Amino acid sequence: MSGLSRRLGTSPLFLPLLSGLLVAAMLISVTIGRFDLEVGDVIAILWSNIVPASDATWSEMSVTVVEQVRLPRILAAVLIGFGLSVSGAALQGLFRNPLVDPGVIGVTAGAGFGGTLAILLGIGGYGLLAIAFCFGIASVVVVKFLASVGGRTSMLTLVLAGVVISAFFSAAISIAKLLADPFQKLPAITYWLMGSIASVNYTDLLLLCIAIGPATVLIYLLRFQINLMSLGEERAQALGTPVGAVRWTVLLATAMISAGVVATSGIIGWVGLVMPHVARTLVGADHGRMLPVCGVIGAIYLLLVDNVARAATTAEIPLGIITALIGVPVFAVILRRLQAGGGWRND
Template sequence: MSAGVASRHAPRVVIAILAMLLAVAAVVSLGVGRYDIRFLRVVEILWSPISAPATPVTATEANVVFTVRMPRILLALLTGGGLALSGATLQGVFRNPLVGPQVVGVSSGAAFGGTLAILLSFSRYGLLGSAFAFGLSALVIVYALNGIVARRNILALVLAGVVVSGFFGALVSLVQYLADTEDKLPAMVFWLLGSFATANWQKFSLVAGPIFVAGLLLLGLRWRINLLSIGDEDARALGVDVEPLRWLTLILVSCIVAAQVAVSGIIGWVGLVVPHIARMLVGPDHRVMMPASLLIGGLYLLVIDTVARTATGSEIPLGILTALIGTPVFAFILRQSQRGACGF
């Protein structure tokens, strides 16, 4: 009996530990950079609006923590968690551990929408809307192709994603070819590499609403996603209206990915790699795996962003670092799946 109680509480303990690690990492990251601040001093600065510390907070310290670093760190936490949550959702909905926002083409579709918006000089909200529309379109096309080919084939969805990603990648190249080489092309290239270098409170407010609302809805649906992951027929037998639920989750995922792409460009592989780490830590039950993915994704991208902005004199684009880590992990997962060791 005690062993059973311990096993039930183990995932909650892991999630609590992840939440504490995330909080500590965020405070550490606030103090790391060209202007270093000690951990305890960062805590004093954060607490200063409520209670003045013994050593007054200088204008420079307040500006570094609250204006320069905090919006960037919150943006990294929010987008990393959102991407990981999206990947966990897609893997459950499609019953395929090889699925992620980039693999199924939604990132490429959103990238095309974003570059098109830059070419046409859309506002930030126009860029967000364009990224959402084309990201959702890519996901719909992949879903349709997967149904035509073979929904039960574990590689069918990946192959459909490769096709759609290639198509939207070609459209992105076409837009870049048509762009002004002095002004818009450099902006597109920098944006596509993925970065939080231009993070500010305005960008955070732009992305916070869509990701927060869509993320909460996905977390609220996680037990239904659990039922989808056991198969359509079994889910229907348990009273789940499969198709509307699947389309709702796809729209919510597209909303999260489009919001992330709109403010920070393409940041790949987070949604593919992190859910596997969460699954190893807490198991395949989406009721605990999805919250774990959310926390690990935020921590993962926060650490990578901190390395990107501090490792060298010039900032390393996030898309490069996440791809360097994600591609070998994806290759390992693909190899394991061929042995039948990585399925639902």
């Protein structure tokens, strides 16, 4: 743990500064793209929604690009980055394992299959969200059941159960693809699964807000209980935590986030696994300090990744591919560091 980064992280100004950085990154992101825009114009266009401008110096086209094309996408990246990071941090705390993320415990694959099934059956919008959510929750329940022996959850069996469930749903997705109409539904499923927010609209944003907003608030309210859970369920119970209630509330909240993200944007992996490590390095492990920082850092990260996804090449690169390309090597480094520190117990 570097002393400087920790000192920076413990300053009371750190979170406000980080949030300011996020807002600045969002404004700059609106200007990125083939249609040229100035930051000043962006601010003026957005401001004119609150106080109507008398002398508009910008074109109708600018308004459309800002409000209908770029802003929904930027808001989606921020919401998803925030939600996935908070959910990853909560799950790592709950399972007392810094290598857990929604993907590892099977939620993502479950929700992915749910979404695939919905597309196959021609169901979209809220129906897709509901089906993806139900399968996400179901996979968590099965994983938790498989991993619990005699009331205890072993970390090894947990990860193995997650692998088993993910493998099962991957096979199920393959079957669904096999059955899908190869000209319309198959490409839809394939691109959707790769993870992209290129075609996000305000309806999707509303879905994301419903899925991520209450769930992250709930997780934040349970911040101190997650600290206790990370000592082990028996210990937490001895100290007065209602273990069952906290466990299921956090699991459902994280499944809600993952399902919402998968339903609107497909599978975007590795964000929830990597961001909590960055946050812990900066502000320590206490979830009260760490969760908000983790969320904001995740939001900035996914915003930057999405900027790369839409601006790096003329063809759109699916977001899930980039987060995996960045996340995997970072994960490898974390794994090595944990090993060097005497195993994952010594973060």
